[in-house]
Amino acid sequence: MSSSPGKSRTIKVDCLARVEGEGALFVKMKGDRVTDVKLKIYEPPRLFEAFLRGRHFSEVPDIVARICGICPIAYQMSAVHAIERALGVPVDPAVRMLRRLFYCGEWIESHALHIFMLHAPDFLGYPDAIQMARDYRAVVEQALRLKKIGNRIVTLMGGREIHPVSVAVGGFYRVPARGELSPLLEDLKWALDASLQSVKLVAGFEFPDFEQPYEFVSLSHPDEYPFNEGRLVSNKGLDIDVAEYEEHFVEQHVKHSNALQSVLRARGSYMVGPLARFNLNFARLPEVAQQAARDARLSLPCNNPFRSIIARAVEMVFACWEAIRVIEAYEPPAAPRAAVAVHAGVGCAATEAPRGTLYHRYRIDDQGLVQFAKIVPPTSQNQKRMEEDLWQFVPQLANRPTDEVTWKCEQALRNYDPCISCATHFLRLHLERE
Amino acid sequence: MSSNGRKKQKIAVFKFASCDGCQLSLLDAEDELFAIAGAVEIAYFPEASRSMLKGPYDIGLVEGSITTHHDAERIQQVRRQCHKLVTIGACATAGGIQALRNSGDIDEFVRVVYATPQYISTLKLSTPIAEHVPVDFELRGCPINKAQLIELISATLAGRKPNIPTYSVCMECKRRGNVCIAVAQGIACLGPVTQAGCGAICPSFNRGCYGCYGPMESPNTASLVNQFRILGQSDPQIARAFRSFNAWAWQFRKASEECERHE
Numbered sequence: 001m002s003s004s005p006g007k008s009r010t011i012k013v014d015c016l017a018r019v020e021g022e023g024a025l026f027v028k029m030k031g032d033r034v035t036d037v038k039l040k041i042y043e044p045p046r047l048f049e050a051f052l053r054g055r056h057f058s059e060v061p062d063i064v065a066r067i068c069g070i071c072p073i074a075y076q077m078s079a080v081h082a083i084e085r086a087l088g089v090p091v092d093p094a095v096r097m098l099r100r101l102f103y104c105g106e107w108i109e110s111h112a113l114h115i116f117m118l119h120a121p122d123f124l125g126y127p128d129a130i131q132m133a134r135d136y137r138a139v140v141e142q143a144l145r146l147k148k149i150g151n152r153i154v155t156l157m158g159g160r161e162i163h164p165v166s167v168a169v170g171g172f173y174r175v176p177a178r179g180e181l182s183p184l185l186e187d188l189k190w191a192l193d194a195s196l197q198s199v200k201l202v203a204g205f206e207f208p209d210f211e212q213p214y215e216f217v218s219l220s221h222p223d224e225y226p227f228n229e230g231r232l233v234s235n236k237g238l239d240i241d242v243a244e245y246e247e248h249f250v251e252q253h254v255k256h257s258n259a260l261q262s263v264l265r266a267r268g269s270y271m272v273g274p275l276a277r278f279n280l281n282f283a284r285l286p287e288v289a290q291q292a293a294r295d296a297r298l299s300l301p302c303n304n305p306f307r308s309i310i311a312r313a314v315e316m317v318f319a320c321w322e323a324i325r326v327i328e329a330y331e332p333p334a335a336p337r338a339a340v341a342v343h344a345g346v347g348c349a350a351t352e353a354p355r356g357t358l359y360h361r362y363r364i365d366d367q368g369l370v371q372f373a374k375i376v377p378p379t380s381q382n383q384k385r386m387e388e389d390l391w392q393f394v395p396q397l398a399n400r401p402t403d404e405v406t407w408k409c410e411q412a413l414r415n416y417d418p419c420i421s422c423a424t425h426f427l428r429l430h431l432e433r434e
Numbered sequence: 435m436s437s438n439g440r441k442k443q444k445i446a447v448f449k450f451a452s453c454d455g456c457q458l459s460l461l462d463a464e465d466e467l468f469a470i471a472g473a474v475e476i477a478y479f480p481e482a483s484r485s486m487l488k489g490p491y492d493i494g495l496v497e498g499s500i501t502t503h504h505d506a507e508r509i510q511q512v513r514r515q516c517h518k519l520v521t522i523g524a525c526a527t528a529g530g531i532q533a534l535r536n537s538g539d540i541d542e543f544v545r546v547v548y549a550t551p552q553y554i555s556t557l558k559l560s561t562p563i564a565e566h567v568p569v570d571f572e573l574r575g576c577p578i579n580k581a582q583l584i585e586l587i588s589a590t591l592a593g594r595k596p597n598i599p600t601y602s603v604c605m606e607c608k609r610r611g612n613v614c615i616a617v618a619q620g621i622a623c624l625g626p627v628t629q630a631g632c633g634a635i636c637p638s639f640n641r642g643c644y645g646c647y648g649p650m651e652s653p654n655t656a657s658l659v660n661q662f663r664i665l666g667q668s669d670p671q672i673a674r675a676f677r678s679f680n681a682w683a684w685q686f687r688k689a690s691e692e693c694e695r696h697e
Contacts, residue, residue, distance in 0.1 A: 015480050022449060044451040044501045045556050050543035051534035055674065062644060066531045066679065069455020069577060117461060117482065128483030130471045148464040159635035161462050162455040162577040163646070166639050174639040253549040260548070336640075410484065419454075 007031060011394075011406050018118040018128070018414060025409060026256075027390060032398030037390045039383060039413070041257040052373040057083045057340075057364050061167045064360075064375070068419055069162050070113070073106040073154065074353030076167040077228060078360040078375075083169045086347025086364050089340050094333035095171040096228070097326050098157070101181075102167075103227045103351075104323040105153030108191065109161070110354035111274075111316045112150060114417045115202060116143030119309050122411040123205040139201065142194050146316070149191045153184060153323060171337025181327045188327070192320035196292055199313040203296035208408070210393055211303040214385070215267055216276035219352055225284045225318055226277065228351050233280055235301060236267060242350045245359055251376065252384075262381040269384040272356025273416060275302060278311040289317040305389060305415040312417070342368040353378050355417050382416045389415075443492035443591055446478035448512050450498025450505050451532055451560060455577040456523035457481055457497050463580045470584070473591065489515030493590050496569075499525040499560045501532060506557070506566060513567035518590055521563045522583065524576035528648050529682035531576075533560040536682055537690075562682070571596065576646035576679035579631050599630050600651040603643050606634035615642065622662050624675060627653035627685070648680035655689035669693040 011027040022043040028036035048067055055063060064079045065072035077099060084091060116139065117129040126132040133140040151161040157176060158164020166172045219226035219242075220233040232248075233239050240248060251260040264270050279301045282290065298310045348361035356378030363372040393412050397405045447457050461482060463470065470476075477487040494516030500506050513519055521527045529536065535543055540558045544551045563569055573586055582598055589596035599605070603625035607614065615637050616623040623642035625634065629650040636643045649655075655676070662672045673693035676686040 015486070018480075018482065018484060042504075044505065045544070045547065045554055046451055046501075046532040047535055047543045047547050048531075050546040051531075051538065053546075056671070059674065059678070063531060063678070066453050066455075066576065069453040069458045072453075072455070113461065121484075127485035128479075130467075130476065130483070131485070133468070144464040144467060147462075151462060151464070159639055160577070160632070162458060165636050165641065165644075168641075173636075173641040251549075253553060255550070255553045407484075 009402060011402060011409060013406055013410060016410060016413065018121070023418070025390075025413065027394055027405075027409060029394065029398065032395050034391050034394045037387045037394070038256045039387050041383075049373045049375055052370050055370050057087070057169055057362070057368050057370060060362070060370065060373075061169065062163075062165070065163045067375070067377070070110055070419060071106060071353045071355065072163050073102055073158075073167070074351060074358050075375075076164075077103060077351040078349050078353075078358045079362075080167060080169050081228060081349030081351060082347045082360040082362050083364065084347065085349060086345035086362055087169070087340055087343065088345070089170045089338050091338060092171065092333040092335070094331060095175075095337070097330065098172065098175060098333070100227050101153065101323055101326040101330075102157050104319040104326070105150045105157065107319040107354050108150030108316055108323070109147050109154065110150070111312050111319070112143050112147035114354075115198065115309055115312050115316070116140060118417070119411075119414050120202065120205075122407070122414060123202075123309070142197070146191055146194050146198070149184075149187045150319075152187065156180060156184065168337045170340050171333065171335070173336065175332050175336045177332060178330055181330055185324060185327055188320050188324050192288070192317065192324065195313060195316040195320050196288070199292045199296050199310060199317060202309045202313050203298070205309070207304060207306045208393070208396070210306065210396065212305070212389065212392060214276075214303055214305075215264065215270040216279045216301070217264075217270045217272050217381070218277040218280050218357055219350060220280055221284065223284070225281050225322070226352050229349070232350060232357070234270065235279060238264070242348055242359070245348060245350065246361070246374075249359075249376070249381075251380065257383070260376075260380050261384045262376055263384055269388050270381065271305075271385050271416075272378050272381045273308065274311040274315050274354075275305065275308040276356065277352060278302070278314060285314070285318055286321050288321055289314050292317050305412070308415050342366070355379060355419055356381060377419070379416070379419045382418065386413055386416050386418065442473070442475040444475045444477040444487070444490075445493045445495065445587070446489065446491040446516065447476075447481070447495045448478075448497070449481070450496065450509070450526065450563075451501040452498030452523065452525045452530065454481060454497070456525075456575075457495070459522075459578050459580040459583055463584060466584055470587065474587070490517065491515055492517050493587070494519045496521045496526050496563050497523055499529045499532060499562060500566055501557050501560045502555060503557065504555075509563060509566045518570045519563075519567065520571045520573060520586060520590065521569055522573045523578050524574065524646060524648060524679045525560075526563045527572040527574055528680040529560045529562050531679050531681075533682035534677065535560055537677070560682070573598070574629050574647045575631050579633070582631055601630055602626055602650040602653075603628045603630050603632070603634050603637070603647070606630045606632070607637050610634055610638060612637050615640065616661070616665075620665050622665050622667050622675065624658070627655050627658050644678060645676070645686065646679045648683045649685040653685050655685055656692075659689060659693060669696045
């Protein structure tokens, strides 16, 4: 159905598909005007920050992993860094490199999942990757192998793909020997090549003509593409130590969502994730990833959120390259983990989850028990920006049939690889045309 | 139609309060995914597809626990749509980590996390699916083991009992040839009372099992609690050890409550 001027309609998606967690989308239109957009996160609250209180700091990495089955390592990483800062634990440089490798595994696994299984079907017009495989079998098979290689790193280092068990405050319960890691190299060299092909493939998709004046936020490190530390920066002048995070960002509780929405106190909504990291850290990408981006004509800054799928593929190139670099240089640390002297303290940290910056803060008492925990996941930070994208994007679709508007709205949300399980700590679409 | 010409069975995947990790196990079966998609019709799996076919379904896989009034009603509808209903993971089988609210004050918990608690509607308890509807099989684990998931689906399709052992993690440690970390290093380990299925990962990583597969068939928790005390663990520590991903499983719950009373 095409709408005539002034005619009203509602677009509803009761259960947003191909996202992690449960949400709905509600868009109200009057002619070509959007009159309401609500991203309703109805994923039930799980209340992690409440029940972390009273737990020993050593239990925190295992508990927070359960916030998200897709990016448990991100939760473990932000938690251990924050607790290490609270307790003044020194981290061996070899442990730091292993953490980068662990994160590479999660990025490869999560990015391959999102690019090919969750997002590419939108661009190619299929309901899912299984249907897509009827016409693109080789692409889906390659994606599954990429994902498996990411998972292989995680399993080797952590015992299993989901909720790995090796991460401890101060290091790891067990670290791999050199000989355990080197067999990964052959797979990773294949994965690097497959990731380069992936960049080419997704760069050939058709992208809606849509750009926004985004504020991109991510960690930034002087020498490396960011994983585990750095200053928090933006393209609009933000440049802070992570300890100042809560002075600049605030979480708002809106009635229609079980997820808190994070905004910049000074300027409102912002975007975290692959596109933000790419725009802010291009210079720290290895040449092979920079060249792939140039060949894909992903120029700086990229303000088209639909092209985030290319940035995600470029990051997969980086993660494979980085994993190879870490493994080739690897010497096991003297001890798997540093000894921890317990005392009262407060510490915060941010790391770069596949979907964007993940902030944690803990207050720990002199018995080592958590007194206070605060966790700000990437999807909470992107949520307001996702709604704003729809306010701006839907008018372009005013003359399109409702089915098409609905699908395009879903695709626009999937640009952010939303993880609703994380954020409640989403997606039904309702498009109402008045 | 499957290769033998019979109509394919329809599978549906439903999510309640959870981290999505157990249903992700299906997508993590990278080598088997096409075989699964060839053997069954994946009719409803919102995490993977925007095509959502209506029920009834032959097999319903349920992830997550019940924590809201809405979900308590929805699980009744789900049960009516599924010929066989199987729970996957610790949330659906034992209430999950979010069942830690069950021993706390839910209103206080909500106030801690949300600025406007009146926007939040949630139940006092996080409960497993079997407390609401009859369940045909419960697959343990936080997360589940994907090989066990594939065995469960294959067995259900074939109409046989799945081969899922109910003995303890200790059996898997022995089979892996691990030296017992509890005996040799004095590390507190829940392996003796925890159901096998993970492959004894934690002891292989030089740490104690933390019980993510829940209680084994006949766990002697009282004896293990004594052993933990001998190893120098305090009662609050022991109570916390039983109070994690399967805190609401009655054997673990009883053990943690006894330690709390003993404090």
